[in-house]
Amino acid sequence: MRKNDMSDKTYPMAFVTAPGVIEFLPQERLPLAPREVRLAVRAAAICGSDLHIFKGKHPSAPLPVSVGHELAGEVVETGSAVTKVKSGDRVTVEPVIACGTCDPCLRGRYHLCRNVSFQYRRGQGAFTPFFTAHEDRVFRLPEGLSYEEGALVEPLSVALHAVQKSGVRLGNTSAVFGAGAIGLLVTMLLRQASGGRTFIVDIHDFRLQKGLELGACRAIHNRREDALEAILAATGGAGVDFTFEAVGMELTLAQALQSLRKGGTATLLGIFEESPVAVPVNLFVQKEIALLGSQGYNWDFQDALTLLERGALDLKPLITHRIGLGDLQSGFETLLNPAARAVKAVVVMG
Known part of the structure; x- marks a missing residue:
């Protein structure tokens, strides 16, 4: 063409x-x-x-x-x-x-x-x-x-909006569900924003390897092992401070909620092809967790370009x-x- x-x-x-x-x-x-x-x-x-x-x-x-x-x-x-x-x-x-x-x-x-x-x-x-x-x-x-x-820059702005909205702070632990482009961009940004441990979850080895290269501390194959069990085991049973769901599946949404520590926050970025889905709603009361939606970007393009101009991300x-x-x-x-x-x-x- x-x-x-x-x-x-x-x-x-x-x-x-x-x-x-x-x-x-x-x-x-x-x-x-x-x-x-x-x-x-x-x-x-x-x-x-x-x-x-x-x-x-x-x-x-x-x-x-x-x-x-x-x-x-x-x-x-x-x-x-x-x-x-x-x-x-x-x-x-x-x-x-x-x-x-x-x-x-x-x-x-x-x-x-x-x-x-x-x-x-x-x-x-x-x-x-x-x-x-x-x-x-x-x-x-x-x-x-x-x-x-x-x-x-457009997908980077999507990821940046989600990370900034989540409220993640220095030293916080996180888990990213989905190692597609958005999930990997979130992983890169978490390395900048938090510096804490980040787990990356996917079902494809090559994407998990990419996640490790871009800042994740551990890659979890969600078919060979249970992501929830792996995250809880790695955090002494406590769970992580923040999770990001970038898949759009009922299973990974449930895992993103269940793997939060008490008082943690999950941010939803994935598009769900099948909806509605079942959600373990009692967790919101029992653990006082929060679920945030993240829609696109809002005044995030210039911030994304500034990060790139300064060489903070490749x-x-x-x-x-x-x-x-x-x-x-x-x-x-x-x-x-x-x-x-x-x-x-x-x-x-x-």
């Missing part, structure tokens, strides 16, 4: 049109609104939520729908009133759409906007040569940060596969195949 696969007035964009089926549909190159920015996409990463969409199991994205929201690129055109960026700037995009007028938005919590949406749900996916966004949602990349790393180890736009279908299939040992696949363009 190349930029000139269509006319100068149209370009291809990836849509999931049925479970397991990606099609490139022509999009018209429309004039920009005064505060809109058009960028040539240089890198776009496949997210876990994209995989839910690909399987037709995302609860908020019925098919057909455009796909992709983790991207970075070069500004090639700006609207008449744009002042934040200029042509040639290297940028990433916060793909959320908030109304700006509802109560949460007016209180500065735009991630909880009553009318919240994302650009891919409005027909603007990231797996395309060109992407249009409002200038308020465009952020310059730090000097020296590659486009591929820039495409991972995102390159997360990228295991690089593909072209025309190989997108196989890229999705690769991520769903454990034998491929994939963590993050990035579509590289230009």
Whole structure:
């Protein structure tokens, strides 16, 4: 798939049109609104939520729908009133759409906007040569940060929001359930925010090994051993201060709650394909634990970029596969195949 696969007035964009089926549909190159920015996409990463969409199991994205929201690129055109960026700037995009007028938005919590949406749900996916966004949602990349790393600022912001919301402090112990990209990013951030012991739980050895490399003190294979028993044994029966559920399964949610010490906090990031699920509710009273939800990000993009600019995090180890736009279908299939040992696949363009 190349930029000139269509006319100068149209370009291809990836849509999931049925479970397991990606099609490139022509999009018209429309004039920009005064505060809109058009960028040539240089890198776009496949997210876990994209995989839910690909399987037709995302609860908020019925098919057909455009796909992709983790991207970075070069500004090639700006609207008449744009002042934040200029042509040639290297940028990433916060793909959320908030109304700006509802109560949460007016209180500065735009991630909880009553009318919240994302650009891919409005027909603007990231797996395309060109992407249009409002200038308020465009952020310059730090000097020296590659486009591929820039495409991972969005998932880093998701993880950062969860860690900051959890209230984790120096020396606290944690367990992360799920060693996909989000879980691994949470693990990296916990090393920075806490420095305490972090356990990583998954069912794939290669992801567990990656978790150890990125800061976990112990990897727990949740099929060869019981994660709850392992965490309790390693903490003298007390449990951990914080848990993060980044899988979206009934089992791991229960384990995340049960492995907390008394007064601990679990933070939920995973998308549940099957809902509702059973929850051991008596634990909330008996152990006075808390369960927090973490929705996307809220003023977290700039913090994420600051961490990267200061060299506090290295995102390159997360990228295991690089593909072209025309190989997108196989890229999705690769991520769903454990034998491929994939963590993050990035579509590289230009």
